[in-house]
Structure formats: C-alpha cells, structure tokens
Amino acid sequence: MATLSWEQVKAHSTEAEAWIVLHGSVYNATPFLEDHPGGRDLILDVAGQDATEVFEEAAHSSDARDILPGLLVGRLKEYNDVVPTSHSLIGRTAEAEKSSNSSSSLTARWTAVLSLVAFAWFMGARSQNRQDGHGDGGAQSGSDNWTVQFQHLGGVGGAAAVASANPLWVLLVVVLLSSVWGFGVFISYVIYVDYGRLDKYPARTRLE
Numbered sequence: 359m360a361t362l363s364w365e366q367v368k369a370h371s372t373e374a375e376a377w378i379v380l381h382g383s384v385y386n387a388t389p390f391l392e393d394h395p396g397g398r399d400l401i402l403d404v405a406g407q408d409a410t411e412v413f414e415e416a417a418h419s420s421d422a423r424d425i426l427p428g429l430l431v432g433r434l435k436e437y438n439d440v441v442p443t444s445h446s447l448i449g450r451t452a453e454a455e456k457s458s459n460s461s462s463s464l465t466a467r468w469t470a471v472l473s474l475v476a477f478a479w480f481m482g483a484r485s486q487n488r489q490d491g492h493g494d495g496g497a498q499s500g501s502d503n504w505t506v507q508f509q510h511l512g513g514v515g516g517a518a519a520v521a522s523a524n525p526l527w528v529l530l531v532v533v534l535l536s537s538v539w540g541f542g543v544f545i546s547y548v549i550y551v552d553y554g555r556l557d558k559y560p561a562r563t564r565l566e
C-alpha cells in the first residue's frame with residue numbers, strides 16, 4: 359500500500375480528484391461523489407483534508423464503510439488517530455433493523471401467528487361441533503380423536519382453553535395482541551430511525 363504525505367493529500371482537493379483522509383487512510387472519493395446519499399458537497403467540503411471527525415459524526419453504517427476499501431489510495435505516513443469509530447445508536451439500530459425486521463422475518467412471524475390462529479380456530483370449531491353433537495359418527499371420529507388428544511395435551515395449560523373457546527374470542531384476542539405488537543414496532547421505528555436520523559447529520563449541518 360502506498361505511503362502518502364499530507365502534501366500529496368492536500369494537492370487532491372478538487373472535484374476531479376477529491377481525496378479524503380479517514381482514520382489515517384487516504385481515499386479517492388471522486389468516483390463516489392454522485393452516489394453519495396449525503397450529497398457531493400459534504401465530501402467536497404473536506405476534500406484534501408482529514409474528514410474523520412465529520413464522517414464519524416454522520417454515523418455512517420457498515421454498508422457505507424464497506425464502500426471505502428474500493429476507494430483506498432494509501433496510508434498517511436504519520437497519523438495520530440484520535441477520533442473513535444462511531445458506534446452510535448442509529449448505526450447499530452439501522453443494522454439491527456435490517457437483520458431482525460427484514461421483510462422475510464416479518465413474513466415468517468406473521469405466518470406463525472396466522473397458523474396459530476387457524477389451528478386454534480380449527481380446534482375450537484371441532485370441539486364445538488363435538489359438544490353440540492353435530493359430528494356425524496364414524497367419518498368424523500378420526501378428527502375428534504385429534505381434538506381430544508389436543509385437549510389432553512393442553513390440559514395442563516391454556517391450549518385446551520384456546521381449543522375450546524369460541525373462535526371469535528380467540529380471533530379478537532389475537533387481533534388485540536397484534537395491534538399492541540404493531541404499535542410497539544411503530545413506536546420503536548419512530549424513536550430509533552426517525553429521531554435517531556438526526557444524529558446522522560454532522561453538528562454543523564444539523565438544525566438545532
């Protein structure tokens with residue numbers, strides 16, 4: 359890797375050659391200027407300079423940091439790295455959101471809840487049918503055995519109660535729980551993503 363001096367870095371402070379220093383490594387940001395979600399000007403403001411502080415203040419994600427190796431030019435000869443890598447709330451939250459709240463895992467959760475509802479409904483309906491004496495003997499006895507077995511299995515807990523409850527009550531409870539859950543997800547989204555995004559802006563560009 360090339361070892362560079364401050365003079366060389368300072369000589370690359372134009373739009374055509376915008377080098378920035380992050381933690382002592384020198385990056386050529388020019389190919390990325392147009393793609394920068396924070397805009398080209400924020401990078402150009404610090405071209406030819408040490409951008410570590412503003413870069414960390416903007417709490418860049420690991421996705422942003424993954425872009426850096428592709429822009430690497432070299433390393434400064436002497437560099438005293440005093441700015442810590444930011445581990446801000448928003449950085450960690452955004453990454454956690456990506457892994458835990460991804461649409462696929464949400465789909466999986468909803469599928470699990472809906473399966474449970476369908477199962478409880480089915481068992482409730484079966485048990486109702488049996489108690490009302492609407493079962494038509496031999497043909498149904500296989501399913502009724504399943505109901506009985508389920509109730510025996512769940513006899514120790516709430517499963518039997520769920521199975522024998524009116525399916526409409528089961529549905530109501532599930533809908534209520536889902537609403538509370540959804541509200542919780544919404545509130546945490548507002549707190550961590552919307553509110554947290556304020557921290558993504560460097561202090562000098564932030565509206566105080």
Ligand code: HEM
Nearest residue numbers: 387395396400401409412416418419421422425558559560
């Ligand atoms: C080559 C260096 C840089 C790269 C690769 C880069 C990359 C990125 C990326 C990928 C994002 C989207 C959000 C994220 O994933 O974190 C972002 C946002 C941002 N960047 Fe940079 N960035 C660089 C330099 C800078 C510099 C020097 C500043 C100076 C202040 C800056 C300020 C910002 C701001 C304020 C945002 C937030 C934009 C928004 O959410 O609307 N970035 N950057």
